[in-house]
Amino acid sequence: MDNINISGAKVYGYIGPDIPGLGRFPLSETLIVSWIVMLIITLLCIYLTHNMKVEKISRRQALAEWLVEAANKFVIGNMGPGFAYFVPFVAALFSLSVFSNLIGLLGVRSPTADLNTEAGWAIVVFVIITAQKIKAGGFGGYLLGFTKPIPLLTPFNVLSELSTPISMACRHFGNILSGIVINGLIYAALATASSELFGLIPGVVGKVLSTIPILDVGIPAILSFYFDWFTGVMQAYIFCMLTTMYIANAAEG
Numbered sequence: 001m002d003n004i005n006i007s008g009a010k011v012y013g014y015i016g017p018d019i020p021g022l023g024r025f026p027l028s029e030t031l032i033v034s035w036i037v038m039l040i041i042t043l044l045c046i047y048l049t050h051n052m053k054v055e056k057i058s059r060r061q062a063l064a065e066w067l068v069e070a071a072n073k074f075v076i077g078n079m080g081p082g083f084a085y086f087v088p089f090v091a092a093l094f095s096l097s098v099f100s101n102l103i104g105l106l107g108v109r110s111p112t113a114d115l116n117t118e119a120g121w122a123i124v125v126f127v128i129i130t131a132q133k134i135k136a137g138g139f140g141g142y143l144l145g146f147t148k149p150i151p152l153l154t155p156f157n158v159l160s161e162l163s164t165p166i167s168m169a170c171r172h173f174g175n176i177l178s179g180i181v182i183n184g185l186i187y188a189a190l191a192t193a194s195s196e197l198f199g200l201i202p203g204v205v206g207k208v209l210s211t212i213p214i215l216d217v218g219i220p221a222i223l224s225f226y227f228d229w230f231t232g233v234m235q236a237y238i239f240c241m242l243t244t245m246y247i248a249n250a251a252e253g
Contacts, residue, residue, distance in 0.1 A: 030114040037099045037111065067091075078244040086247065089128075093121060094240045101176060101232030112176045112235075115169060122165035125243050129164065132250035168242055175235050179228065187213075 048064035057065075071091040076084055100117065104110035111117045134142045146157040191213040198209035 028114075029109055030111045030117060033103060033108050034100070034111045034117065036108075037096065037103055040103075041095050041099055074240070075244060078241065079248040083244075083248060083251070086244070090240050090244060093125075093243065094236050096121075097172070097236035097239055098233055101236060102228060104180065104232075105228050110176060110180070112172065113180055115173045118169035118172045118239075119165070121172075121239070122169040125168065125246065126165040129246050129250045132247055136251055164246060168239065172235050172239050175231060179231050183228075 048060055048067075050060075051058075052061050052064075071087050071094075072084070075087045075090050079086065097112065100111040102110075104113070130142070133145070137145065146154050146161070148157075194213045195210045198212075199207075201209060
């Protein structure tokens with residue numbers, strides 16, 4: 001399958017038939033890795049919930065129950081008991097975010113390094129927020145809310161409403177992408193420093209050692225723990241925290 005570049009995105013080919021007016025659907029690296037992430041989460045859920053018992057539970061089942069309790073505490077603690085039905089959604093969102101962030105450790109490009117991924121999540125959250133506002137005050141009340149406190153501020157209120165999904169998506173995307181860029185710069189800088197430093201050694205030994213990025217061993221791994229593990233989990237937590245807060249506030253009217 002030939003590699004194709006569309007708008008700077010790496011695309012491996014096309015799937016599906018030609019659709020008049022729409023063209024063919026590109027199979028991008030982000031899409032492939034996202035499917036892999038969803039497959040990993042699905043298999044993990046099947047593994048954790050397989051052969052569950054009431055008594056003498058296994059460590060696997062204990063872990064599954066702890067994860068469910070943690071999700072319940074997080075959602076109900078931030079939104080209240082009346083929003084318990086959002087637990088599966090928030091848990092799925094958190095799982096997707098964490099695994100998408102951490103899969104970059106396996107050498108593939110993280111789906112969250114593509115703004116389209118976070119934008120999709122943010123649009124879904126924005127639709128839920130809007131639905132909660134309409135449910136709380138009716139469609140007329142929702143539209144009327146843009147004119148408060150004075151009608152003159154209506155354009156600014158509309159912009160403020162639209163900025164919610166944009167800020168959520170860009171915040172998550174920016175932090176993940178910045179970590180990838182910083183790690184890449186550190187690797188390149190250490191490789192150059194290693195070549196220059198060991199190149200000072202005279203003779204064949206210096207020539208051989210200068211071709212080996214010795215300084216790339218150790219230091220990037222420590223920094224990767226922060227940028228990939230800590231930042232990845234933290235950004236997933238922040239995204240879900242904002243999701244629960246926005247939805248709960250919208251439901252209050």
